[in-house]
Amino acid sequence: MQDVPLSIADLVRYGTTVHGGSTVVTWTGAEPRRTAYAEVGRRAAQLAHALRELGVTGDQRVATFQWNNQEHLEAYLAVPAMGAVLHTLNIRLHADQIAYIANHAEDHVVIADASLLPLLAPLLPRMKTVRHVVVAGGDPGDLAAEGVRVHRYDDLIAGRPEEFDWPVVDERDAAAMCYTSGTTGDPKGVVYSHRSIWLHSMQVCMSxxxxxxxxxxxxxxVPMFHAMSWGMPYAALMSGSSLLLTDRFLQPAALADMIAAERPTMAAAVPTIWQGLLQELDAAPRDVSSLKRVVVGGSACPPSLMKAFEERYGVPVLHAWGMTETSPLGSVAHAPAGAEGEQRWAYRLSQGRLPASVQGRLIGAEGRPMPHDGESVGELEVRGPWITGSYHRDDDPAKFDDGWLRTGDVGTLTPDGFLRLTDRAKDVIKSGGEWISSVELENQVMAHPAVAEAAVVAVPDPKWDERPLVAVVVKEGHSVDAAGLRTFLADRVARWQLPEHWAFVDEVPKTSVGKFDKKTLRHRHADGSLEVVDVRD
Amino acid sequence: MQDVPLSIADLVRYGTTVHGGSTVVTWTGAEPRRTAYAEVGRRAAQLAHALRELGVTGDQRVATFQWNNQEHLEAYLAVPAMGAVLHTLNIRLHADQIAYIANHAEDHVVIADASLLPLLAPLLPRMKTVRHVVVAGGDPGDLAAEGVRVHRYDDLIAGRPEEFDWPVVDERDAAAMCYTSGTTGDPKGVVYSHRSIWLHSMQVCMSxxxxxxxxxxxxxxVPMFHAMSWGMPYAALMSGSSLLLTDRFLQPAALADMIAAERPTMAAAVPTIWQGLLQELDAAPRDVSSLKRVVVGGSACPPSLMKAFEERYGVPVLHAWGMTETSPLGSVAHAPAGAEGEQRWAYRLSQGRLPASVQGRLIGAEGRPMPHDGESVGELEVRGPWITGSYHRDDDPAKFDDGWLRTGDVGTLTPDGFLRLTDRAKDVIKSGGEWISSVELENQVMAHPAVAEAAVVAVPDPKWDERPLVAVVVKEGHSVDAAGLRTFLADRVARWQLPEHWAFVDEVPKTSVGKFDKKTLRHRHADGSLEVVDVRD
Structure with missing residues (x-):
């Protein structure tokens, strides 16, 4: 067989010629901007010429600080195809993290949306390696920093040659990178190769x-700065699917208008977006019948949401699992042929089935591989050609196990390859060589009619290693005590899982995105500021 | 990204576990044999142990001489996964060719169906390197040859371990091979790698x-000895699709019964098979409504056949192009979004659109690249990770052009990547630096009401290099002369294409498969045995 490297340059050549008539549409709130892929290809070549002139050579990093829009897509094409590395900065991170990431990746150029300059401007002086900012979609205003030259995107590319002699690459060379948001410790950079992006794009296009x-x-x-928009831009180039990009219009009403007006056939977003859209549609109906399927991932999707979309709007919701480290497509929850009714829903509500290119295994409490029996719980480890094997400039081996990626997700695998996640590894309670899911225990406690919220964390135990501590918020006008809750749980969880440690609190501490802040709970337990009631039989 | 090789062993591990419940069904004429992929996986491991014991090591070739059936599938799994090379012998070739191929590939073992022993037995003594024959699905009878040991498949694998420690391979290592039938010269061996098979399988599964x-x-x-059954066995392992295999029951009535009884959702075969099935269904209707699509390739499909299946039986027919050298999936004719009516049919009747992994170019009469404008004609050359770059033990560079495969097919490419083939390169007439399609000229001549058949070949010309010669069979009871035909053509083809050389014959010589035998026509012209009339204006 011919030894043809898989490369973004070939993807650009293909997508902008054979599918040159497909279009990228950028929502603007008013008249959408429509541009054929052929034109995107010409502008990508111009951008590459401009970046060369700005001194971008070798595998230098070109960062983007952009919404989903045409110019961001042009950067997706131009930067890897010219041999450099596209680095998508996550505009939603804390300023300290963004500055850390830009410095850690040693970004040479930042391409930024004019609408995001208020966010970028205060950060720019802290980005030590950045020499150029290219401002797209508007005026740079008074953006300035020492040693940084500021350009207007359209002026910079204007008049340059509309073809570029894309260099030949090794398919294992870096093409793009994205940092994990890192709930603990510094963000970590995941580097995608030309090979991994090509293979992943094929998977996105597989039935x-x-x-x-x-x-x-x-x-x-899903943002183009968030795990490469789940691979959709490159899959669109590969398949010729047209693309509808939201720019900054992510509000439920804008999305509903966009879908009604443009009639996309598929869409991908996190559950929060779909929840907002559902409420919007329920309040002010729009025609969303063009959607043949929507993909939901990033966190577990509430069953009620999936069922509402399917039953009320006729839109099938596909549950998917992945992470920045997995490019991100890991599993997709297509029910197997023949599954009907509740069984079908059980499959569809799982995290999905691992494809041939993503091998999975479960590692249990003792570091042993666990059977794929749908019952045995372990941390999911994955292996495959689009799974990261390291982080950029980071020697920490803790995230890897003999070449496999430790996902930090805990759950089960069925014999037929369906993944069901029950917890994060850092939250699971390791008790006597067995694992207790904090999330499952929380759900059982919250099933009690007097409980408003319940968060479960592990606390050290001299005999069992760890035991669960339950922090409970009692509903107003109700009352219940630890013994009562323990009795309530008795026939709902295994006897050895019954918690001894209880704390009644006014509110469970939350993170900035509204999740239980278990780190703070553990700290409050450790420093003695949490009042704990111990109950045993 | 992790450096995980793409390998058949991983495909076997995945397909026989995650999709262990999918089934391979072998038609028997009576009760079909149904076997789960999990069991196929266990038997493949047993087969690998047996083959090791028969001395199969390294990249030694294990040949198959089999219909499409479960044991053939087991060989597809076991042989490449153990690091050896699966060599599918084409049972339909002439005995001399089969012997040549087995010797050229240096096959060590042949796995043969008992039903094919009458074909194999006389050949076996001519296969110099074969040391073992493993007979599947019946008794070896008195099969014997000097230096060859004969085994029964089921006896040979019985009792062996049901797991095999598949070796790690380089993804560019040989996994399988298949010889082209070679209408001219000796057959040539195409060697598929683990990488090419993996990537090709993903393409087969792409929407x-x-x-x-x-x-x-x-x-x-489509036979498993014919371009790997167009990739369906490995794609089935990768996706979990169940497989329905015909064994030797390829007669139209058997196929119709099979479809009605088993209700497959898709199927792939050459036009002749579908033509036979259509006639069978028209004569004795069966329920074929389970078929959501059928793929047709191997040679151009008559439009009437495609339309009949779609209009009379509601089965969409997908036209595809490929060859042994292209693994074989080259292009598939899905009409683009928005194409309607006749435009949609024009797309669907083309050879299809090249995917991102198969680059195509047209090389014209002067060896120059031709534009992809849907008009300019050239020989199609292709490049990609599942396109062969050489033949097994063959240094002939004539089939390659700077790393691209010369397909020998002549036609046009549209700007949006659709391929329309008009001729074979060896039949096209190279006249004054331009090409004349023999097939198109034939079609124009045959449009004359007095013409029964017309075949066009190139004859040498001192001024133009080559000019067309038309061999015409006049319909009984009609009469027409060369001048009349030339006048008829005048407003149907470009003036410079008008043929000067005409021969009136009783019948056009045909090959064994019923195609015009242009080689014989050219010889008959060269040795002066063809009576030629020359007409000029």
């Missing part, structure tokens, strides 16, 4: 992946 | 490929 094809019009709500 | 997925039940009519 049991996201089935993206030429006849699709794909609405990418 | 704009053959869209094979877990919910499919795929009927592989």
């Amino acid at each position: 049991d992946g996201m089935a993206v094809g030429q006849a699709d019009y794909s609405l990418a709500v | 704009d490929g053959m869209a094979v997925g877990q919910a499919d039940y795929s009927l592989a009519v």
Whole structure:
């Protein structure tokens, strides 16, 4: 067989010629901007010429600080195809993290949306390696920093050659990078190769992946700075699917208008977006019947949400699992042929089935591989050609186990390859060589009619290693004590899982995105500021 | 990204565990044999142990001489996964060619169906390197040859371990091989790598490929000895599609019964098979409504056949192009979104659109690249990770052009990547630096009401290099002369294409498969045995 490297340059050449008539549509709140892929290809070549002139050579990093829009797509094409590395900065991170990331990646150029300059401007002086900012979609205003030159995107590319002699690369060379948001410790950089992006794009287009094809019009709500928008931009180039990009219009009403007006056939976003859209549609109906499927991932999707979309709007919701480290497409929850009714829903509500290119195994409490029996719990480890094997400039081996990625997700695998996640590894309670899911215990406690909220964390135990501590918020006008809750749990969880340690609190501490802040709870237990009631039989 | 090689062993591990419940069904004429992929996996491991014991090591070749059936599938799994090379012998070739191929590939073992022993027995003494024959599905009878040991398949694998420690391979290592039937010269061996098979399988499963997925039940009519059954066995392992295999029951009535009884969702075969099935269904209707799509390739499909299946039986026919050298999936004719009516048919009747992994270019009469404008004609050359770059033990560079495969097919490419083939390169007439399609000229001549058949070949010309010679069979009871035909053509073809050389014959010589035998026509012209009339204006 011919030794042809898989490369973004070939993807650009293909997508902008054979599918040159497909379009990228950028929402503007008013008249959408429509541009054919052929034109995107010409502008990407111009951008590459401009970046060369700005001194971008070798595998230097070109960062983006952008919404989902046409110019961001042009950077997706130009930067890896010219041999450099596209680095998508997550605009939603804390300023300290963004500055850390830009410095850690040693970004040479930042391409930024004009609408995001208020966020970028105060950060720019802290980005030590950045020499150029290219401002897209508007005026740079008074953006300035020492040693940094500021350019207007359209002026910079204007008049340059519309073709570029893309260099030949090794398919294992870096093409793009994205940092994990890092709830603990510093963000870590994941580097995608030309090979991994090509293979991942094929998976996105496979009928049991996201089935993206030429006849699709794909609405990418998931940000292009968030795990490469789940691979949709490159899959669109590969398949010829047209792309609908939201720019900064992520509000439920804007999304509903966009879908009604543009009639996309598929879409991908996190559950929060779909929840907002559902409420919007319930309040002010729009026609969303063009959607043949939507993909939901990033965190577990509430069953009620999936059922509401399917039953009320006829839109099938595909549950998917992945992470920045997995490119991100890991599993997709297509129910197997023949599954009906509740069994079908059980499959669809799982995190999905691992494809051939993503091997999975479960590592249990003792570091042993656990059986894939749908019952045995372990931390999911994955292996495959689009799974990261290291982090950029980071020697910490803790995230890897003999070449496999430790996902930090805990759950089960069925014999037929379906993944069901029950907890995060850092939250699971390791008790006597067995694991107790904090999330499952929380759900059982919250099933008590007097309980408003309950968060479960592990606390050290001299005999069992760890035992669960339950922090409970009692509903107003109700009352219940630890013994009562323990009795309530008795026939709901295994006897050895019954918690002894209880704390009644006014509110469970939350993170900035509204999740239980278990780190703070553990600290408050450790420093003695949490009042704990111990109950045993 | 992790450096995980793409390998058949991983495909076997995945397909026989995660999709262990999918089934391979072998038609028997009576009760079909049904076996779960999990069991196929255990038997493949047993087969690998047995083959090791027969001395199969390294990249030694294990040949198959089999219909499409479960044991053939087991060889597809076991042989490449153990690091050896699966060599599918084409049972339909002439005995001399089969012997040549087995010797050229240096096959060590042949796995043969008992039903094919009458074909194999006389050949066996001519296969110099074969040391073992393993007979599947019946008794070896008195099969014997000097230096060859004969085994029964089921006896040979019985009792062996049901797991095999598949070796780690380089993804560019040979996994399988298949010889082209070679209408001219000796057959040539195409060697597939683990990498090429993996990538090709993904393409088969892509929604704009053959869209094979877990919910499919795929009927592989195209033989497993013919370009790997168009990739369906490995795609089935990758996706979990169940497989329906015909064994030797390829007669139209058997196929119709099979479809009605087993209700496959997709199928793949050459036009002749579908033509036979259509006639059978028209004569004795069966329920074929389970078929959501059928793929047709191997040679151009008559439009009437495609339309009949779609209009009379509601079965969409997908036209595809490929060859042994292209693994074989080259292009598939999905009409683009928005194409309607006749425009849609024009797309669907083309050879299809090249996918991102198969680059195509047209090389014209002067060896120059031709534009992809849907008009300019050239020989199609292709490049990609599942396109062969050489033949096994063959240094002839004539089939390659700077690393690209010369397909020998002549036609046009549209700007949006659709391929339309008009001729074979060896039949095209190279006249004054331009090409004349023999097939198109034939079609124009045959449009004359007095013409029964017309074959066009190139004859040498001192001024133009080559000019067309038309051999015409006049319909009984009609009469027409060369001048009349030339006048008839005048407003149908470009003036410079008008043929000067005409021969009136009783019949056009045909090959064994019924095609015009242009080689014989050219010889008859060269040795002066063809009476030629020259007409000029």
